[in-house]
Amino acid sequence: MRLIVKGCLVSLAIFSAISASSSVNAFPEKSVRLTVGFGPGGPSGIAARFMQKRFTAVTGQELIIINKPGAGGAKAWSQIKKDKKDGYELTLLNFPHTVLQPIARGKNAGYSYEDIQPVLYYTSVPQVLAVRKDSPIKTFKDLVSAIKAKPGSVTIGGTGIGGSNHSAFYKFNKVGGFKAAYVPFKDTSSTIAGLKSGSTDAAWTFTTQGVKDGDSIRLLAIASDKRMSLFPELPTLTELGYPVVDVAYWSIGVPPGTTSNIRQKVSDAFQKVVNDASVKADMSKGGYQPILIPYPKSNEFKARLGKDYGAVGKALSKKKK
Amino acid sequence: MEFLQHISASFSPYILAVGTCGLFLGILLGALPGLSSTFSCAVMLPISFSMDPVPGLIFLGTVYMGSTYGGSFSAILIKTPGTPQSITTTFDGFPMAKRGEGGLALSIACMASVIGGLTGIFVFLWLAPPLAEFALMFGPAEYFWLALFGLTIIASLSEGNLMKGLISGFFGLALSQIGVSVVSGDMRFTYENSALIGGIPIIPATIGLLCLPVAIDLIADADHHLSTPLTERSNNFLRAARAIWDRKQNALRSSIIGTLVGIIPAAGGAIASLVAYAEASRTAKKSDRFGDGDPGGIIASESANNATVGSGLIPTFVLGIPGTPPDAVILGAMMVHGVQIGPKLFTEHNDIVLTFLSGMTIATVLMLPVGLFLGRFIYSAVTKMPKSYLVPMVALMLVIGSFAIQNNYHDIVIMLVLGIIAWVISRFGFPAPPIVLGLLLGPIAEQGFAQALMIGRAKDSVLEIFFARPISIALIGCILAAIVLPPLLRRSSFNRLRMKENVST
Amino acid sequence: MFQLKMNIAGKRAKNILGSLTFGMLGTFMLYAAQDFESAGRVTPAFIGCGLLFLSVLLIIVEFSKSELLPPPTAITGSLVRRSLFIALMVIWVVALPYLGFVVAGCLAFAIISAAVPKNSNKTSTNFALNTVAGVLTTIGFWVVLTAFLKVPLPEATFF
Numbered sequence: 001m002r003l004i005v006k007g008c009l010v011s012l013a014i015f016s017a018i019s020a021s022s023s024v025n026a027f028p029e030k031s032v033r034l035t036v037g038f039g040p041g042g043p044s045g046i047a048a049r050f051m052q053k054r055f056t057a058v059t060g061q062e063l064i065i066i067n068k069p070g071a072g073g074a075k076a077w078s079q080i081k082k083d084k085k086d087g088y089e090l091t092l093l094n095f096p097h098t099v100l101q102p103i104a105r106g107k108n109a110g111y112s113y114e115d116i117q118p119v120l121y122y123t124s125v126p127q128v129l130a131v132r133k134d135s136p137i138k139t140f141k142d143l144v145s146a147i148k149a150k151p152g153s154v155t156i157g158g159t160g161i162g163g164s165n166h167s168a169f170y171k172f173n174k175v176g177g178f179k180a181a182y183v184p185f186k187d188t189s190s191t192i193a194g195l196k197s198g199s200t201d202a203a204w205t206f207t208t209q210g211v212k213d214g215d216s217i218r219l220l221a222i223a224s225d226k227r228m229s230l231f232p233e234l235p236t237l238t239e240l241g242y243p244v245v246d247v248a249y250w251s252i253g254v255p256p257g258t259t260s261n262i263r264q265k266v267s268d269a270f271q272k273v274v275n276d277a278s279v280k281a282d283m284s285k286g287g288y289q290p291i292l293i294p295y296p297k298s299n300e301f302k303a304r305l306g307k308d309y310g311a312v313g314k315a316l317s318k319k320k321k
Numbered sequence: 322m323e324f325l326q327h328i329s330a331s332f333s334p335y336i337l338a339v340g341t342c343g344l345f346l347g348i349l350l351g352a353l354p355g356l357s358s359t360f361s362c363a364v365m366l367p368i369s370f371s372m373d374p375v376p377g378l379i380f381l382g383t384v385y386m387g388s389t390y391g392g393s394f395s396a397i398l399i400k401t402p403g404t405p406q407s408i409t410t411t412f413d414g415f416p417m418a419k420r421g422e423g424g425l426a427l428s429i430a431c432m433a434s435v436i437g438g439l440t441g442i443f444v445f446l447w448l449a450p451p452l453a454e455f456a457l458m459f460g461p462a463e464y465f466w467l468a469l470f471g472l473t474i475i476a477s478l479s480e481g482n483l484m485k486g487l488i489s490g491f492f493g494l495a496l497s498q499i500g501v502s503v504v505s506g507d508m509r510f511t512y513e514n515s516a517l518i519g520g521i522p523i524i525p526a527t528i529g530l531l532c533l534p535v536a537i538d539l540i541a542d543a544d545h546h547l548s549t550p551l552t553e554r555s556n557n558f559l560r561a562a563r564a565i566w567d568r569k570q571n572a573l574r575s576s577i578i579g580t581l582v583g584i585i586p587a588a589g590g591a592i593a594s595l596v597a598y599a600e601a602s603r604t605a606k607k608s609d610r611f612g613d614g615d616p617g618g619i620i621a622s623e624s625a626n627n628a629t630v631g632s633g634l635i636p637t638f639v640l641g642i643p644g645t646p647p648d649a650v651i652l653g654a655m656m657v658h659g660v661q662i663g664p665k666l667f668t669e670h671n672d673i674v675l676t677f678l679s680g681m682t683i684a685t686v687l688m689l690p691v692g693l694f695l696g697r698f699i700y701s702a703v704t705k706m707p708k709s710y711l712v713p714m715v716a717l718m719l720v721i722g723s724f725a726i727q728n729n730y731h732d733i734v735i736m737l738v739l740g741i742i743a744w745v746i747s748r749f750g751f752p753a754p755p756i757v758l759g760l761l762l763g764p765i766a767e768q769g770f771a772q773a774l775m776i777g778r779a780k781d782s783v784l785e786i787f788f789a790r791p792i793s794i795a796l797i798g799c800i801l802a803a804i805v806l807p808p809l810l811r812r813s814s815f816n817r818l819r820m821k822e823n824v825s826t
Numbered sequence: 827m828f829q830l831k832m833n834i835a836g837k838r839a840k841n842i843l844g845s846l847t848f849g850m851l852g853t854f855m856l857y858a859a860q861d862f863e864s865a866g867r868v869t870p871a872f873i874g875c876g877l878l879f880l881s882v883l884l885i886i887v888e889f890s891k892s893e894l895l896p897p898p899t900a901i902t903g904s905l906v907r908r909s910l911f912i913a914l915m916v917i918w919v920v921a922l923p924y925l926g927f928v929v930a931g932c933l934a935f936a937i938i939s940a941a942v943p944k945n946s947n948k949t950s951t952n953f954a955l956n957t958v959a960g961v962l963t964t965i966g967f968w969v970v971l972t973a974f975l976k977v978p979l980p981e982a983t984f985f
Contacts, residue, residue, distance in 0.1 A: 033978060035728075040363040041649025049657050053370045064976045067363060068727045070519025071501045071508075078515045079729075108508035110518045155779050161506025181779035183772050186503045186587075186764075189649065193586040193642045199460040199776060212641040212662065286656050350975075364975050484884050488848050491876045495855055498870050505866025510858065533915075540911045541903025543943040709956050713938040714963060716915060717931060720922070721967055725977045730923060737919050741912055749844040767869040775865070 027087065027265040031062040034252070035083075035091045037073030040065075042188055043208050044073070047123055047250045048092050050282050051273050058273045071110075072160050073097050078110025080117075083255040087262040093118050093253035095302075096164050096246075096309040103313030104162040117258065118251035118302050119267045121293035122274040123283055125206040126224035126247045127168045128234070130217045132196055140220040140240055143202060144176070151179035157191045157200035160184055165191070165204040167312045168223055168246040172204075175242045192217070206248060207231070211287035223247070230287060249291070249305070251298060260296070267295035324446060327675040328682065336376060336676075340684035341691070343380040347387020348688075348695060352394035354401040354528050355722020358590070361388040362650040374658040375673055379680035381654055385647045386438055386630045386685060389590055390692060393430040393623055397423060398547070398703045399715055401532035401722075405523055406590030406626035408757055409598040411531055412478060413611065413618030420614060421548035423704070427696035428561035429616050430623045431689060433572060436565070437624030438685040440576035441583060441631025445638075446678050450667060452632075453639035456584045461776065462787045465769030466796035467588065468762040471595040473803035475755040477602040478612050482750060489751045493759020496521045496739075503764070504771035516731035525723035525732040526739050526760055530753045533740025536715045539708065546711055547704055558693065564616045571601050575621040579628030584635050589645035590626035591761060597625030603803050631681065638662055638674065841888045845881035852877030910941055926982030928968050935960025 032055075038044040048065050055063035068076040073094055083089035098116045102109045131137045137146055147154045158165030161184050169182050183200050185191040188209065195203040196216055210219045210231060221237045222228060223246040237244045252270050254263055271294055273279060283290050293301045343365070350361040365384050369377035392403030397414035410430065417426040444452065459467075475490045476483060499510045500520025511517040539546055565572055575597035582593035601621035602611040609615045633644030634651070641662050643649035655662055660673065667674060703711070723736035743753040777783030787793065855874030859867045918934040925933070939956035971977045 031976075039646070039649055040359065040366070041643055041651075041653040045649075046653045046656055049366065049370075049653060052367060053657055062367075062976070064978070065363075066728045066978075068519075068729060070522070070727075074501070075519030075727075075729075078518055104506065105508050107513045108511055108518070110513075110515045153779050153781075155776050160501075160503060181775055183775050184504055184506075185772070186768060189642050190587055193456070193459075193636075193640075194461070194772070196640060196642065197457040197460050199772070209641075212656065216640060216663070282657065282659065285659060364977075484880060484887065485844075488845075488877065488880045488884065491873055491880060492848065492851070494873045495851060495870075495877065498855075498873065502862070502866040505863035507862040507866035509862060509866060509870065537908050537911055538903065540907050540938075540942055541905075544903075709939040709942040709944065709952060710959055712911075712942050713935040713956075713960060716918075716938055717935060717964065717967065720918070720931070721971065721979075724979070725971060725975070728977060730980060733919050733922065737915055744908075744912075746844065749840050751844060763869075763873075771865050771868070 027269050028059055028061040030088060031064050032087075032269075033064045033066060033089050035066045035068055035076045035079075035089075037068055037070070037076030037092065037094065039069045039187070040067045043125060043206055043248075044092060044094060044250065046208070046286065047283075047288065050123075050279055050286075050288075051270070053282070054276045054279050055273050058276055059269055072101065072163055074101055074105070074110050077101075077116070080111065080115055080253065080255050085255050085258040085262065087254065087258065087266045089255070090266065091253045091255075093251045094164075095121075095249040095251065095305050096167060096312075097248075099306050099309040100162055100164075100167060100313040100316065103310065104317040113306060115256050116302070117254050117256050117263075118298045119254050119263045119295040120270050120274075121249050121251040121291055121298055121301055122270065123288045123290050124247050124249045125208055125288055126222050126228065127164065127204055128207055128210055128222045129172075129202060129220045129237075130195060130205055130209065131202045131220060132198060133216050133218050135198075135201065135218070137201065137220075138218075140235070143220055144178075146201070147176075147178045147180050152181055154180045154202065155183050155200040156180050157183045157185055157194045157203040158205070159188050159191050160186070162313070162316050164246065164248045166316065167309065168204045168244065170312060170316055171244045171246060172223075172237070172242060175244055206287070207289070208287035210234075211285070224289075228289065230284065247289075251293075251302075263295045267298070324675060324679065327672070328679040332683070336379060336680050337683065339372070339376045339380050340383045340680050341687060343383030344387040344684050344688060344691060347384040347389075348391035348394075348692065349387075350384070351388030351391025351403045352699070353722060354395050354399075354403055354532065354718050355524055355724075355726055356388075357404045357524055357726060358385050358388040358392075358406065358647040359650060360726045361385070362647045366650065366654055369654055370657065374655075374660050375676050375680075377654065377658060378651065378660070378677050379684070381651050382630070382634070382677065382681050383684040385651070386627065386681065386688065389627050389630055390431065390434040390438075390623070390688060392626075393434070393619070394427065394696070394699055395718075397426045397430060397619070398700065399532060400535045401528055401715075401719075404590075405527060405761070406594055406629070407622065408527060408531075408591055408754075408761070409474075409594040409622035410619055412598070412622075412754060413613070413615050415535075416612075416614030417616070417619070418547050422614070423547055424557045424697065424700050425560055425564070426616070426619055427700055428557040428693060429564055429619050431692035431696055432561055432565050433575075433620045433623040434627040434692065435685060435689050436572050437576045437579055437627035438630055438688065439682065440624070441580050441628035441633075442678060442681050442685060443631070444580050444628075445631045445635050449635045449639055449674075450664060452584055453635050455581065456586055456636040456640060456642065456644070458790075458792055459585045460786070460790070461769040461772035462790060463769070463792045463796065464585075464588075465766050465773060465787075466793050466800065467582075467585070467592065467596070468766035468769060470599060470796055470800050470803065471592060471762045472758055472766075473800055474595060474599040474602060475758060476804065477599070478752060478754050478758075485751045486755050489746070489753065490755035490759045492746075492751075493756035493761075494763040495759075496526070496756070497760045497763030497767075503768050504775075516734060521735060521739075521760060522727065522729075522732055523761055524726050525736040527757050528719055528722050529736035529738070529740035530743045530756050532715070532719060533737070534744040534747055534753060536712060536719065537740075537744050539712050539715065543708065545704075546706075546708060557697075565620060568617050568620055571604075571617050572620050572624050574604075575601060575624040576628045579625030580632040582625070583629030583632035583644050586636055586640075586642045586644060587646070588765075589633070590629040592765075593629045594622040594626040595758065595761075597621040599803055600799075603806060627685075638666055639664060838888055842885055845884040845888070848877050849881035852879075852881065904943070907941060907943065911938065914938055914941065922980055924983055927979035928964060929982060931964035931968070932957075932961045935964055 392407035395403040396407040396410035400415040859870040936957040
């Protein structure tokens with residue numbers, strides 16, 4: 001009798017091991033849902049759509065993108081906790097937003113830093129300082145001298161308060177000892193519209209806009225650690241003597257409490273998609289900088305970003321009080 | 322002439338099929354309450370990715386055009402704007418349907434949509450690069466004045482008691498304050514409640530505020546939802562054509578207003594139809610009864626919102642700034658498809674633009690037969706439907722419409738709560754449409770005001786930025802005219818109306 | 827005459843109650859605006875002031891006006907059915923996350939259609955017919971939305 005039970009248990013264990021291993025290979029077995037906290041046409045929406053275009057071809061399943069814009073992404077992130085932990089309900093995470101918001105908004109953010117669980121950082125965009133093509137400010141030097149000539153009079157646009165553009169603005173001013181007027185806009189395309197209409201003198205924005213609007217705006221400097229191959233002429237702020245690095249990252253996120261097995265599967269599946277040559281090419285052409293920080297390294301990277309932006313976030317929210 | 326060649330070239334069966342499919346899907350999605358044009362385009366993105374860039378874009382463009390028109394179906398028949406663009410269509414469309422002229426209202430909406438749609442596309446075709454400059458003349462102060470101008474139609478919507486209309490409008494503005502403040506980063510009135518973090522979303526709120534009271538009143542008695550048509554036997558097509566011909570100035574002006582507002586980045590069809598409606602009711606004849614079932618209101622609203630479809634693509638293609646919210650989706654699709662935008666597109670890849678536009682033109686013309694056919698079909702379905710089926714059907718669409726767009730349970734709750742509030746306060750004489758206006762225009766006004774103030778302070782020119790720019794001056798003139806003129810014009814007609822009532826009672 | 831006076835008094839009470847409610851909302855907004863940043867304070871404070879001012883004005887006008895405004899269109903039909911419908915909608919929405927879209931939708935459809943007043947008295951067959959129609963409609967929407975539009979509708983957590 002005991003033998004039979006033992007045999008059953010063994011065979012059960014073997015069976016479950018086999019099914020487990022086959023499901024590792026098989027993820028995803030049904031369509032995968034990815035919630036994006038911004039509208040379908042913004043940099044985040046497009047970052048997700050790049051993957052959607054090739055997802056079916058690579059994995060054999062569909063990627064369903066749900067746009068849930070609101071509160072600078074927080075509307076989507078505040079609902080991560082409620083998602084199923086099976087790897088099929090994912091959320092696109094933006095950094096540094098998800099670090100800065102819980103600091104600035106406290107409980108009103110709707111989520112905490114711990115709710116943010118990245119499993120695969122796959123793309124990034126450095127921030128750039130941009131002006132209108134026919135602006136009297138021609139070079140980075142012009143901008144600096146204009147800011148110095150009359151502190152507080154140069155207007156610089158950016159998206160929102162306490163977001164990544166605002167953090168770049170703050171860091172840059174701190175490093176240079178500058179004083180300028182920050183004008184917040186509701187989204188990236190409004191920021192660019194404000195810049196192009198001459199409402200603001202300059203803007204903090206992303207390299208994606210440099211590609212899209214290359215004809216009508218001029219990039220002055222890039223806040224990354226090295227020059228970007230798409231803009232070989234564009235100097236980094238560090239080269240110019242103002243060591244500011246501020247890059248926005250996107251990661252696939254899982255709900256907190258997801259097992260490491262599932263995290264690994266999600267990370268692996270999406271890694272295959274973003275490693276697809278055409279996805280990479282599309283992203284590079286669009287001004288995105290593909291990166292690859294899979295699970296479990298993604299945890300360390302999140303901790304690093306959390307440390308880097310923790311101080312900035314505190315300063316931004318302290319400045320407000 | 323190059324365009325004519327392209328029209329013939331794009332008369333390929335494939336493009337025609339793609340355009341018709343897009344149109345059909347767009348109309349159906351737009352007609353369902355809550356499924357907005359932005360949503361419809363976003364849902365269709367994966368399908369467009371499976372096509373070549375140009376057919377893909379035509380597909381998205383026709384979905385957009387169709388949904389903008391389709392929104393008028395539910396606006397007219399159940400007072401629920403299918404898309405935010407047709408909020409103003411409810412003001413006159415529903416009263417018309419209520420008194421038995423729904424078929425006529427739908428035909429007018431269809432023709433006005435085609436007129437507006439073609440205007441927008443032709444302006445794009447011939448004037449895109451120069452008009453893109455117009456988009457750049459809009460700074461924060463101009464947005465502020467534009468929003469204020471939109472709010473002036475509260476006056477024409479609250480015939481009888483202006484003060485209560487204004488209170489409703491302010492209530493809408495108050496609701497618009499919930500959520501993150503763009504200009505200060507504050508979380509306002511959210512009280513750590515995750516349902517309120519993103520603010521009051523406009524689509525569920527509109528559905529609740531305008532349609533739930535209708536549903537609540539539907540169940541009160543056994544009468545038919547819409548009056549039995551009296552004159553429906555006569556030809557709606559000819560009657561609608563005559564109604565538009567009699568108001569050709571209105572149709573033309575509203576198409577042009579729609580075109581211009583469409584070019585202004587991020588303003589969109591909802592604002593365009595509001596502005597066109599405000600202008601139409603300001604210049605209305607004494608005999609017109611805007612807000613009470615005047616065909617002019619539908620013409621203004623529908624021709625303006627469809628004009629934004631074509632013209633909104635002007636800043637999208639030339640400047641890379643979406644002119645209307647759905648254009649953001651089309652812009653994203655262009656990026657993913659790898660179509661280079663900017664002035665270069667017009668010089669180096671003009672064939673893409675021309676093929677796209679001719680596809681859109683054909684689809685817009687097709688909208689006339691398709692729209693009239695669908696209109697007739699849906700209208701007779703709604704009028705013949707037994708009430709015991711219609712009421713739960715409307716209730717079901719309210720729930721789906723508020724949920725689907727963002728896949729968010731909280732939005733259903735918001736729809737329900739606001740709808741109940743709207744019904745209760747309407748019993749106290751406070752109208753619901755101004756709440757929608759306040760909710761829609763509040764953020765635009767606030768952001769414009771605060772940004773203009775910040776810029777003005779930095780440059781020591783606060784007064785100049787608000788009052789010394791040409792478009793601002795023009796808008797201020799319109800606002801003053803909208804506030805001052807109607808009471809003067811109406812006094813005489815109101816007196817006459819009262820005299821007549823006194824005689825009859 | 828007495829009836830008319832009652833109507834006026836009733837209307838007056840309604841107007842005053844309405845104005846007071848909105849006036850309180852305005853006061854609350856003014857009070858709450860103090861907590862915000864200088865840039866985020868202006869608009870709510872302005873809106874609060876506007877609400878307060880308008881509601882005070884409405885009360886003043888209410889007491890000072892001598893003539894009757896044209897009476898609003900009378901509300902016809904059953905108030906009980908209206909309240910019942912609101913209650914059903916609330917129950918539906920509350921139950922939605924537990925029952926899931928399909929079950930909650932079918933049930934709500936059948937119950938609401940039963941609550942609609944009828945001209946004829948063939949209620950039992952009508953009810954069965956409407957329930958079938960409700961189930962078909964709900965499932966139809968569910969199929970279109972989940973399979974074609976890829977909108978995941980709420981699933982049951984109760985079963």
